[in-house]
Amino acid sequence: MRGFRLSSILTTVAVGASAALTNGRSFSYDGYKVFRVKTHAQPSVVQEKLSNITFEQWNHDVHSHIDIVLAPDQLPGFAELDLEYDIMHDDLGGSIAAESVHSSLWKRQAGGLSWFDSYHDYQDHIQYLQSLHDLFPDNSEIISSGSSYENRSLNGIHLWGAGGPGKPAVLYHGTVHAREWISAATTEYLTYKLVTEYKAGDRATRAALDKYDFYIIPIVNPDGFVYTQTTQRLWRKNRQPGPNGSTCYGRDINRNWEFAWDANPLGASTNPCSQTYKGERPSDTPENQGLDRLVRRLRDGAGIKLYIDWHSYGQYILSPFGYKETLYAPELGKWTKAAQYVSDAIRDSSAALTTFTFGPSGATLYTTTGAAPDHVYSIGRADFSYTIELRDIGKHGFVLPPELIRPTVEEQWPGQKVLWTLLDEEFFDGVGLLRRLDGRQSTP
Ligand SMILES: [Zn+2]
Missing domain, CATH: 3.40.630.10 (Zn peptidases)
Structure with a gap:
């Protein structure tokens, strides 16, 4: 996927602040959930509701749905929005742990x-x-x-x-x-x-x-x-330091x-x-x-x-x-x-x-x-x-x-x-x- 909506930029950073060490990575997604929220061709209505909570967004074309990552502390607020959705990852940390098996069978x-x-x-x-x-x-x-x-x-x-x-x-x-x-x-x-x-x-x-x-x-x-x-499974950019004055890393190559x-x-x-x-x-x-x-x-x-x-x-x-x-x-x-x-x-x-x-x-x-x-x-x-x-x-x-x-x-x-x-x-x-x-x- 090639992009994020601008509205998700700062929330991505905010989500990163609550990291804990797990799965060998310093950023844990334990307890995080990923939802596909249905927009029924009216994304602005759904986006307006979502503006009340903090989330990371995975997709960009939001005509039919918005894929969002939620930290555990955002889940109660999301439930109150009463949106229609499918569950992509009920436990994102568990899904990441499950993909992290590095078999060496291929070497033999x-x-x-x-x-x-x-x-x-x-x-x-x-x-x-x-x-x-x-x-x-x-x-x-x-x-x-x-x-x-x-x-x-x-x-x-x-x-x-x-x-x-x-x-x-x-x-x-x-x-x-x-x-x-x-x-x-x-x-x-x-x-x-x-x-x-x-x-x-x-x-x-x-x-x-x-x-x-x-x-x-x-x-x-x-x-x-x-x-x-x-460190962080969902990193996207390279690892170049930000320009003068910025503490953020990475450019989108x-x-x-x-x-x-x-x-x-x-x-x-x-x-x-x-x-x-x-x-x-x-x-x-x-x-x-x-x-x-x-x-x-x-x-x-x-x-x-x-x-x-x-x-x-x-x-x-x-x-x-x-x-x-x-x-x-x-x-x-x-x-x-x-x-x-x-x-x-x-x-x-x-x-x-x-x-x-x-x-x-x-x-x-x-x-x-x-x-x-x-x-x-x-x-x-x-x-x-x-x-x-x-x-x-x-x-x-x-x-x-x-x-x-x-x-x-x-x-x-x-x-x-x-x-x-x-x-x-x-x-x-x-x-x-x-x-x-x-x-x-x-x-x-
Ligand atoms: Zn891509």
Whole structure:
């Protein structure tokens, strides 16, 4: 999820003041509850009632519901508001404890899938990436797009197929928002499948990897990610100190991209305490500087064919533009059609019939400035540029139980396989589109 409402900014800070040590983290969510409050298309009525209590808000599009986190001392006041709601987490501290099991089984099963049965700490992620490289030593290399504020390397992997590196790039990022752990697992799973299916001779995988170089960076905000594991599970930003006079930490790396950074006051926050604080200047986070260098390097090389920034939650496939909801790029039809095919493939492959909503970011979800897809399209000249918000649509939100890692990551593979076949297709010349439609109709 890419944002918070401004009204929740200060409450987030207030909630933090009552922290106690638990689960190895210095901030405890024991006794906290998460509710999905129904707004019945009249969010202002519900927001007016909620203004009487202190809470943290998880979602931004509040047309049908508002997902809120409540500290124990706010529960009686909330009950008095007499709102209609579903319970997302009856004991958020318990849900966080349940996801914090770090199995090491994967280390004894090299090349197996047990990695995707639990969440892992940062060092294990680095080691896992190395193990993927070891599975595919002649067709991959470990890369770094730079360093974080706390000087962790932004490690990723570069994969290529026949004919060696140097083809147009497919670029995937995960975990720009620290608490969105499922995005690391997803980019790692796609890497795992690329490697193992290529080696097994899968035709579609071979076609993709022989045509494109893949650059995959599962954790582009390592400082924030480590902080979610040591200190506060629901941290979002990086860990850069605030500007002069502010005691608040962190900038939102995904509001910090140069393109249209300052284009719309609704798209990000200028308050250093906000979850969507955009920074003092465009690209004034070391993490963004490193990523942008990589984007420009790939642009000036063989070019960027596809870019995806992986997030959670809400199940969306979003293309530019985010910064202006009435601005439609000439490629919007192509992007929307491709997103529809991805969405169809995900739904048809998943036992849960998972559905993804798709469209231009600003109009479909909400306004964002300095966000990655706008920049990588406009400055990086990517042919296709998306944000994908993974599961779920509000049962668990950011704290997705470990047993849902596998189905969540697995359903993305058929979606990406379809997307790769579309990247060079002229499916808006009429003929290509008709051929594709015919193919769909003849498939039972
Ligand atoms: Zn996010």
